[in-house]
Amino acid sequence: GQQVMQIPQYQHVQEGEDFTTYCNSSTTLSNIQWYKQRPGGHPVFLIQLVKSGEVKKQKRLTFQFGEAKKNSSLHITATQTTDVGTYFCAAPSGAGSYQLTFGKGTKLSVIP
Amino acid sequence: DGGITQSPKYLFRKEGQNVTLSCEQNLNHDAMYWYRQDPGQGLRLIYYSQIVNDFQKGDIAEGYSVSREKKESFPLTVTSAQKNPTAFYLCASSLLRDREVLTFGAGSRLTVL
Numbered sequence: 001g002q003q004v005m006q007i008p009q010y011q012h013v014q015e016g017e018d019f020t021t022y023c024n025s026s027t028t029l030s031n032i033q034w035y036k037q038r039p040g041g042h043p044v045f046l047i048q049l050v051k052s053g054e055v056k057k058q059k060r061l062t063f064q065f066g067e068a069k070k071n072s073s074l075h076i077t078a079t080q081t082t083d084v085g086t087y088f089c090a091a092p093s094g095a096g097s098y099q100l101t102f103g104k105g106t107k108l109s110v111i112p
Numbered sequence: 113d114g115g116i117t118q119s120p121k122y123l124f125r126k127e128g129q130n131v132t133l134s135c136e137q138n139l140n141h142d143a144m145y146w147y148r149q150d151p152g153q154g155l156r157l158i159y160y161s162q163i164v165n166d167f168q169k170g171d172i173a174e175g176y177s178v179s180r181e182k183k184e185s186f187p188l189t190v191t192s193a194q195k196n197p198t199a200f201y202l203c204a205s206s207l208l209r210d211r212e213v214l215t216f217g218a219g220s221r222l223t224v225l
Contacts, residue, residue, distance in 0.1 A: 009152070033212050042202060042216040043155070088154060090212070098143065098162060098211050099170060102154035 004032075004091050006103030014111050019076040021106035023089035030092055032072045033100070034063060038085040046074075046087075079110050114139045116217035118203050123222045125197075131190045133220045135203035141215070142208045144186035148172060149200040149219075158201075161186055162208060190222060197224045 005024045013019050023032065031050045035043040047056055049065035049072060056063045060083075062075045076083055086105040093099035116137045125131050137144065143162050147155040157170030161180040175194025180186055186205075190197045200221050204214040 006154075031212060035214075042219050043214070044216070045213050048212060090155075092212060098145075098160050098168070099157050100155075100212060100214070102147075102156075104152065104154040 004029075004089055004101055004103045006089055006106060008106055009104065010107050010109070012109045012111060013079050015081060016078050019079050019083070019108055021074050021087050021089075021108075023072045023074075023091075023103050025070050025091060028069050029072075030069075030095060032065060033090045034072075034074055035088045035090060035102075036085050037088065037105070041085075043088060076108075079108070081110050081112055084108060084110050116203055116205055116215060118201075118217035118220050120220060121218065123220060125222065125224050127224055128192045130192060131197070131222060133188045133190070133201055133203075133222070135186045135188065135217060136184055137186075137203075137205045137215075137217075138184060139205055139215060140183075141205035142183070143206045143211055144180065145204040145206075145214065146170075146176070146178065146186070146188045147202045147204065149202060155202065158188065197222055 033048050034046040037043045047063050052069050053067045054065040060077045064073045086107045088105045089103045090100045093101050119134045145160040146158040149155050156172050158176050159178045161167035167178050177189045200219050202219045203217040206214050
């Protein structure tokens with residue numbers, strides 16, 4: 001079935017540094033979603049990307065969907081301790097599927 | 113406030129015992145899902161349901177069972193046939209027209225002793 005590879009698995013940054021996580025698929029995706037899970041918490045929906053080359057911003061977070069719709073990235077500018085958590089990408093397992101395939105996540109640690 | 117309530121939050125059971133995890137939502141969502149999360153892993157889909165009295169297997173349905181008798185409720189039973197049941201279980205729901213946008217419950221952590 002559909003697989004989405006997410007890298008890196010872990011990232012430790014100094015507070016104020018930037019952070020990027022990448023999600024890659026071998027097949028074209030109809031859309032891609034990003035979720036954040038705080039330590040001890042549950043995943044929370046951040047954003048959905050649908051269009052080729054789409055870029056969306058949420059304050060210090062920038063989300064991109066590749067031109068070929070096979071990859072996506074999440075970039076955080078000037079990280080803060082509140083950014084700590086695991087970031088997951090997720091994409092439909094197939095056309096019209098109710099199944100979302102999640103990447104394994106990137107765990108972000110921010111050193112104050 | 114609308115949301116998803118999972119219970120219990122923590123559960124300890126002996127091997128060979130069946131366990132039922134509760135999931136209730138008041139978001140008026142049609143679709144509901146059960147995911148399993150293991151350390152360092154993404155979320156893996158166990159079962160999902162689009163409508164009352166209907167549900168489909170996900171990627172790792174073996175050893176689990178579900179029911180959907182009411183729109184608001186989607187309980188998950190972890191049976192003794194599940195070989196490695198210790199995990200964090202997450203229930204989620206969505207609108208049918210927006211099925212990629214999931215709202216998750218707080219999760220149930222099951223430990224089998």
